[in-house]
Amino acid sequence: MRSEMWSRRSFLRMCGALGAAGYALKPGGLEGVEAASQSIAGRSPEDVAGDEFYWREVQLAFKLDRTLINLNNGFTAPCPRVVLESEFRYMEMINMLPVHYQGMVAKNVETIRLRMAAEFGCEPEELALTRGASESLQIAQNGIDLKAGDEVITTEQDYPRMLTTWDQRLRREGIKVTRLQFPVPTTGDDLFRRFERAISPRTKVFHFCHVTNLTAQMFPVQRLSRLARSKGIVTIVDGAHALGQFPFKLRDLECDAYGVSLHKWLLAPIGNGCLYVRREMIPKFWPLQAAPEQQDGDIRKFESIGTHPWGIRAALGEALAFHQALGGERKAARLRYLTLRWANALKKNPRVKVLSNLGEPPETWGVCAVNIEGMDVRDLAKFLMDKYRIIAVPLVGGAPPNQVFDYQALRVSPNVYTTLEEIDTFIMAMEDALKNGVPTSLASADDGPVAGVPWASIR
Numbered sequence: 135m136r137s138e139m140w141s142r143r144s145f146l147r148m149c150g151a152l153g154a155a156g157y158a159l160k161p162g163g164l165e166g167v168e169a170a171s172q173s174i175a176g177r178s179p180e181d182v183a184g185d186e187f188y189w190r191e192v193q194l195a196f197k198l199d200r201t202l203i204n205l206n207n208g209f210t211a212p213c214p215r216v217v218l219e220s221e222f223r224y225m226e227m228i229n230m231l232p233v234h235y236q237g238m239v240a241k242n243v244e245t246i247r248l249r250m251a252a253e254f255g256c257e258p259e260e261l262a263l264t265r266g267a268s269e270s271l272q273i274a275q276n277g278i279d280l281k282a283g284d285e286v287i288t289t290e291q292d293y294p295r296m297l298t299t300w301d302q303r304l305r306r307e308g309i310k311v312t313r314l315q316f317p318v319p320t321t322g323d324d325l326f327r328r329f330e331r332a333i334s335p336r337t338k339v340f341h342f343c344h345v346t347n348l349t350a351q352m353f354p355v356q357r358l359s360r361l362a363r364s365k366g367i368v369t370i371v372d373g374a375h376a377l378g379q380f381p382f383k384l385r386d387l388e389c390d391a392y393g394v395s396l397h398k399w400l401l402a403p404i405g406n407g408c409l410y411v412r413r414e415m416i417p418k419f420w421p422l423q424a425a426p427e428q429q430d431g432d433i434r435k436f437e438s439i440g441t442h443p444w445g446i447r448a449a450l451g452e453a454l455a456f457h458q459a460l461g462g463e464r465k466a467a468r469l470r471y472l473t474l475r476w477a478n479a480l481k482k483n484p485r486v487k488v489l490s491n492l493g494e495p496p497e498t499w500g501v502c503a504v505n506i507e508g509m510d511v512r513d514l515a516k517f518l519m520d521k522y523r524i525i526a527v528p529l530v531g532g533a534p535p536n537q538v539f540d541y542q543a544l545r546v547s548p549n550v551y552t553t554l555e556e557i558d559t560f561i562m563a564m565e566d567a568l569k570n571g572v573p574t575s576l577a578s579a580d581d582g583p584v585a586g587v588p589w590a591s592i593r
């Protein structure tokens with residue numbers, strides 16, 4: 135095992151900071167993380183990324199099942215204890231007298247819109263709070279007027295549900311959907327040129343991921359948005375995996391609509407998402423559920439879904455507080471540190487192919503894809519689970535109309551609570567697979583580790 139020891143100096147430094155801040159060392163709370171962050175203030179995120187004493191405090195903020203090693207945080211992640219507790223608290227409170235407290239919480243969560251907008255760099259009036267990226271993106275996808283023959287350009291490696299949404303408009307209204315293919319990893323320039331070359335007089339929408347759910351391939355969002363705007367094309371960007379994983383400001387992307395899952399990298403309770411819409415574009419998108427005309431230019435028109443599960447929404451405030459206590463830059467640096475630890479160790483073997491960009495400037499943080507030459511990733515994932523209790527998701531391309539791509543990928547996504555020991559167990563397990571092979575007895579290529587659940591759905 136490669137676990138580093140925490141230094142005595144950092145322990146003393148930490149105790150000093152906790153004492154100075156007047157905190158008793160109470161593991162598991164937001165105070166602990168805040169005090170730990172104070173204790174390392176002034177140090178660079180890259181330096182702190184390898185400070186196990188700091189990250190130990192963060193690990194304690196979660197209630198986990200450490201008998202399993204979860205390297206599928208890309209799907210959705212456990213919330214820190216404080217977040218889960220606040221969700222329960224709000225639910226209990228609302229349940230006392232829903233007719234009274236729902237309205238109150240609904241008004242109060244306007245503060246969350248303000249805080250989210252300030253943290254992620256947009257106007258509060260440009261940010262709708264939703265239940266996830268699927269909802270956010272479908273609002274934009276189904277909400278933009280398109281006529282038969284109008285063209286949407288997207289890619290084969292966009293999220294299946296989003297491709298299905300365009301396919302449904304194709305079947306219903308006769309729009310044209312063009313899916314571009316690209317190799318992985320590739321460059322922003324290459325992706326830009328592919329979109330530029332594909333534009334036709336009928337192109338009305340660009341739809342692409344900020345980073346894909348498969349190999350975390352990053353797209354040049356700002357350049358593509360500028361290109362699109364210069365030609366009157368609307369840009370819809372899938373940011374399900376981006377916001378909260380690595381730092382950027384929404385307004386800098388210059389896209390028209392941007393959909394996010396906040397139950398992924400922001401560690402919010404499941405059922406939280408957001409939709410950014412550039413202010414001038416708000417009237418151009420119809421909401422999924424009808425809203426009165428007076429609301430045409432109001433971002434809240436995208437939020438009217440009837441009776442809301444407000445407890446889930448209110449707990450987003452605590453998830454944001456946790457994210458801020460950690461610091462977006464520090465979190466990204468740690469995720470990158472964990473990823474580079476395993477990727478650099480394994481890529482020395484010529485049979486190992488890393489499918490994500492590992493170079494500088496950083497484009498890979500907590501999601502990285504890998505495969506082993508000559509080994510089916512479904513067999514590999516089953517081996518990791520059966521022998522080492524490691525959860526990592528195998529991705530293989532489907533037949534149309536699904537995502538179609540010609541590579542296999544084991545997607546590995548740790549989180550801020552992941553220990554070095556867990557990463558090193560993964561390295562050891564992969565070395566075992568490389569040296570000794572893995573059983574190739576897949577009962578059915580369609581069956582995932584959970585009986586009856588297909589692999590392709592475990593994202």
Ligand SMILES: Cc1ncc(COP(=O)(O)O)c(C=O)c1O
Binds near residue numbers: 266268292346374
């Ligand atoms: C790239 C991408 N887009 C959209 C979604 C849908 O997100 P949600 O499940 O929050 O609706 C996901 C979920 O995994 C995703 O990975």
